Amino acid sequence: MFKSRLIEWLPVVLVLAGYVAIYFVGADHARNEYKAKIAELHRQHAEQQTQQALIYADQVSAAQKKMQAYEEKANQAAMDLALAQNQLKQKTNTLQKEVIYVTQKDKSSGDTCDAFSPDGLQLYKSAFGYPAAD
Secondary structure (H helix, E strand, O other): OHHHHHHHHHHHHHHHHHHHHHHHHHHHHHHHHHHHHHHHHHHHHHHHHHHHHHHHHHHHHHHHHHHHHHHHHHHHHHHHHHHHHHHHHHHHHHHHHHHHHHHHHHHHHOOOOOOOOHHHHHHHHHHOOOOOOO
């Protein structure tokens, strides 16, 4: 009797075992498929980050080149300013010495008003950038 009952249930047990086997094979296949998709997503993400890093590096490089060009312009402007200030200081010193000389000359010549003699007026004209009289 036990043997006959076993034979009756054997097809049902085999069918259930087949379903369980198919389930695990399908689950394993799905797991492998999703692992492959996840790996592809990780690869794409890494590639995207690499591209963004390269773009950022290019932008930083371009900004550094611009900054260097502006620094060079600023340095040139600073040198030009220093040269102009030096020339102005020399011109100021020269004019101060000439003013002292001309006023002393005017006083010694007996003029009553300092710096309005022909020499004094010529000095003022040259100080304002007018050409010297011939």
